[in-house]
Amino acid sequence: MDWQNATITHIETLSPRVKSFFFRLPEPMSFRPGQHVLIRLTAPDGYRAQRSYSITSAPGPGKAEELELAIERFDDGEVSPFMHDAAEIDDEIEIGGPIGGHFIWSPDDPGPVLFIGGGSGVAPFMSMLRQRASIGSRAPVTLVFSARTREELLFFDELSKLAGAGDGFSLTVTLTREAGAHSFRAGRIDAAFIGGVVAAMKMPLRHVLICGSDPFVETATEGAIASGIDPALIKTERYGS
Structure with missing residues (x-):
């Protein structure tokens, strides 16, 4: 798993329980539509919590320099309450991935x-x-x-x-x-x-x-x-x- 410290550049409220977080990646990432990444938080005492979130942004023609993640707040969650209540623009957040190869679809596929x-x-x-x-x-x-x-x-x-x-x-x-x-x-x-x-x-x-x-x-x-x-x-x- 490749991890990097991504910087929050923008936060947008989508609904009462969902916010979009936009991250700038120090190491541009290649991914496929439908893949997800891990967000990992580390407490001062060393305790770590991580959760997986689907990437909302499109891959683009080359490696992505930014990612958008739509994060729903779960009151009993270990990651989403922090992201909703404490995370701010310019904060650095550990992101790992991309991961997942099952739930993907390429628009090159003719459909339907x-x-x-x-x-x-x-x-x-x-x-x-x-x-x-x-x-x-x-x-x-x-x-x-x-x-x-x-x-x-x-x-x-x-x-x-x-x-x-x-x-x-x-x-x-x-x-x-x-x-x-x-x-x-x-x-x-x-x-x-x-x-x-x-x-x-x-x-x-x-x-x-x-x-x-x-x-x-x-x-x-x-x-x-x-x-x-x-x-x-x-x-x-x-x-x-």
Whole structure:
């Protein structure tokens, strides 16, 4: 594992529980969309805690000099409370990686591809979609984004802009805990919903990627299989375990 002391250059609040942290890397890094890095914190007494976070930024044409990580605050976590409550611009944070070779997708792949993300599980898909846009890919991709409320739809403005580009990317949003008037689908993901999304794509799927919390991934995977998707096409990534 290669470790380096990255410097926080910018912090952006995405939702009440999620912030994006932008890091400048002293040693530029090559990575693939969907990979993640480790953040390691060391206490004065030498105790170390580390957690893995999906890279949100796109790799770019060469090695990345900066990384963006979308970090959700878990009250019982060892890393995320420090990042949310104590970390500041110009702080140096140990970052290791990149790691992971399973949950990746290259926009060079012709598709079609179905992404299903729950909450901050949208993070690796942002890297993939940003990379897709940067190289001018027209691979058919649909993102189903499930969030509890409208204010928890991370990167929604950017995703909406990408979906409006007319290049084969479409966005479907469902909210699970907001009963008020809104233009999105209401309710959890199930087999009938996923089946409808797949039917609208009108082409046989090549890949299905699902990312989110353990319960979300279990429910979405069961729904995908029940809708008729071949389990061999499905890859999953879980957080908060």
